[in-house]
Amino acid sequence: MQTRLAITTTAIDPAGMLRDVGTADDGAVLLFLGTVRRHNQGRDVTGMRYDAYASMAERVLGEIATEAGARWQPSCLGVCHRVGDLEVGEVSVAIAVSTPHRAEAFDVARYVIEEIKRRLPVWKQEHYRTGETSWLDGHLPAAAGPRHE
Numbered sequence: 329m330q331t332r333l334a335i336t337t338t339a340i341d342p343a344g345m346l347r348d349v350g351t352a353d354d355g356a357v358l359l360f361l362g363t364v365r366r367h368n369q370g371r372d373v374t375g376m377r378y379d380a381y382a383s384m385a386e387r388v389l390g391e392i393a394t395e396a397g398a399r400w401q402p403s404c405l406g407v408c409h410r411v412g413d414l415e416v417g418e419v420s421v422a423i424a425v426s427t428p429h430r431a432e433a434f435d436v437a438r439y440v441i442e443e444i445k446r447r448l449p450v451w452k453q454e455h456y457r458t459g460e461t462s463w464l465d466g467h468l469p470a471a472a473g474p475r476h477e
Contacts, residue, residue, distance in 0.1 A: 329397040332406040333389045335382050335450075340408050345424040349404035354426040356433035360441060362421035364414050372457040378411040378420060381449040385409065392443045399439070400432045407440055409450060 332348050342361060350357045364376045393405050406424040414420055423440050427433040444450075452464045 329393075329402055330404040331390075331393050331397075332404075332408075333386065333393055334408045335380055335385045335389070336408055336410055337412045338410075340410055340419040340422045342419065342422060345406050345408065345422045348406045349424045349426040351403045351426060353428060354403050355428055356430040357426045358424070358430075358433040358437050360421075360423040360437045361419050362441065364416050364418050364420055366416045368454060371454070373416060373454050374457055375416060375455040376414050376420065377453040377455070377461075378409070378414065379451045379453070380409070380411045382411070384449045388448050389444075392440055392447070395443070396436045396439050400427065400436050402427045402432065402436050405436065405440070407444075409444065409448065411450065 330348075340361075342359060346357065346359055364373070366373055389407055389409070393407060396402065396405060402425050404424070404426045406422070409421045410419065421441070421444065423437045425433050425436045425440075427436065453461050454464060455461050
């Protein structure tokens with residue numbers, strides 16, 4: 329499986345993500361984009377800040393990609409998560425995947441985004457029209473315990 333994984337401070341290029349996936353053996357090429365939305369839980373959102381523990385986030389992205397590859401054998405998988413300050417409508421996460429059949433492409437993309445939401449050490453702070461901000465609840469990554477051999 330060919331992979332491209334990144335935590336980035338620059339804008340995500342969806343067309344570039346698509347260029348990195350797909351082979352002559354693939355019948356499905358899928359792109360998922362997560363964007364900053366204007367409203368959340370009844371509040372007007374003006375933007376979002378994403379912070380990450382970058383080295384851990386890169387490692388976790390690799391683990392998620394490896395798991396998806398073992399389960400569905402996609403030909404290509406690209407995952408990019410942006411950090412920093414984003415405006416409404418900007419892409420915060422992109423997942424591009426290619427597989428021989430469409431069902432697997434959807435399964436891979438769904439697995440990857442759900443695992444990102446569950447495990448990736450990235451934190452979100454919403455900015456509201458009122459000038460207030462709020463860190464959103466997320467999932468803490470499991471701490472690595474001591475190894476016993």
